[in-house]
Amino acid sequence: MGFEKWITGALGWALFGPIGGILGFYFASKLEKLSEAATIQGGQQAWNQGQRNSFLMSLLVLSASVIKADGKTTSQELSTLRGFFARNFGPQAGDEAEKIMQELLNKEFNLYEVCGQVRSCMDYSQRLQLFHYLVGLGACDGLHQREIDVLETIATYIGLSKSEADAVFAQFRPSNDSNYKILEITPDATNDEVKKAYRKMAIKYHPDKVATLGPDIQQAVEEKFKEVQHAYEAICKERGM
Numbered sequence: 001m002g003f004e005k006w007i008t009g010a011l012g013w014a015l016f017g018p019i020g021g022i023l024g025f026y027f028a029s030k031l032e033k034l035s036e037a038a039t040i041q042g043g044q045q046a047w048n049q050g051q052r053n054s055f056l057m058s059l060l061v062l063s064a065s066v067i068k069a070d071g072k073t074t075s076q077e078l079s080t081l082r083g084f085f086a087r088n089f090g091p092q093a094g095d096e097a098e099k100i101m102q103e104l105l106n107k108e109f110n111l112y113e114v115c116g117q118v119r120s121c122m123d124y125s126q127r128l129q130l131f132h133y134l135v136g137l138g139a140c141d142g143l144h145q146r147e148i149d150v151l152e153t154i155a156t157y158i159g160l161s162k163s164e165a166d167a168v169f170a171q172f173r174p175s176n177d178s179n180y181k182i183l184e185i186t187p188d189a190t191n192d193e194v195k196k197a198y199r200k201m202a203i204k205y206h207p208d209k210v211a212t213l214g215p216d217i218q219q220a221v222e223e224k225f226k227e228v229q230h231a232y233e234a235i236c237k238e239r240g241m
Contacts, residue, residue: 013054013121018113019061022104055126058118059133060097062154064104065111066138069150073105076141084133111150115157125204127158129221132168139172167201171227182231191241198232 013019067077078098086094118127134154138147148169155165163184170181177187183197205225235241 013117017117018110019054019057019117022061022107022109022114054121055130058114058122059130060100060104061109061114062118062130062134063137064101064107065109065114065150065154066134066147067101068105069138069147070144071146074141077137080137080140111153112157115154119157119159122158124159125221127160128164128168128204129224131155131158131160131165132171132224135168135172143169143173171224179231179234182228183235191239194232194235194239194241198228201228 063081067073067081078101081101082094082098084094085097118130122130131151131154135143135151138144138151151169152165155162167182167184170178180187180189183194183201185193185197189197202225205221205228
């Protein structure tokens with residue numbers, strides 16, 4: 001699917017609140033098409049499209065916060081952003097997403113308000129997936145402390161627990177206990193606790209949780225699901241379970 005198709009689709013709650021205000025500079029020229037597309041689409045299809053597009057708009061806005069955190073914009077960060085959209089929507093989408101990001105990097109916005117809108121309009125699994133992407137974006141050129149501070153703030157504002165945020169960080173900052181952090185447990189957990197944690201995480205990160213966001217986002221969640229499986233398998237091998 002091309003970038004133009006989803007950008008002018010039913011955008012749902014992203015057109016309102018602080019996110020809508022931030023993106024108004026871009027959507028002003030799209031409102032006529034937006035209205036037409038929203039009229040053509042109907043029922044559950046329009047709702048699902050709106051949820052998916054709103055997720056992607058939130059990703060762009062919060063990506064700007066992470067990229068700006070250390071006071072510089074690197075080619076690795078823009079390449080990661082462009083690559084995500086290009087893989088999911090085609091080469092043109094990557095270029096268009098980068099253009100929007102260049103505009104967003106010059107915008108100032110209230111992180112608390114933006115995250116508040118995300119928290120009130122997205123379910124927990126969607127927020128968790130959004131955070132996972134943002135940490136990956138920050139880590140593409142090495143996680144700097146100011147980026148970590150912003151990411152931790154985002155995690156808190158969108159309603160993620162510290163243990164869940166740490167579990168995501170652990171995937172991008174390998175350590176001796178990173179597999180345990182991914183499962184949100186400590187190395188002194190019993191075998192039964194390891195199995196219980198795995199079942200819990202497998203349910204939490206199941207791709208069906210983000211079914212309304214479309215197959216492209218589901219594919220990204222599947223990668224996280226695989227990481228949970230790999231962490232569990234590594235622990236089992238280590239313990240001889």
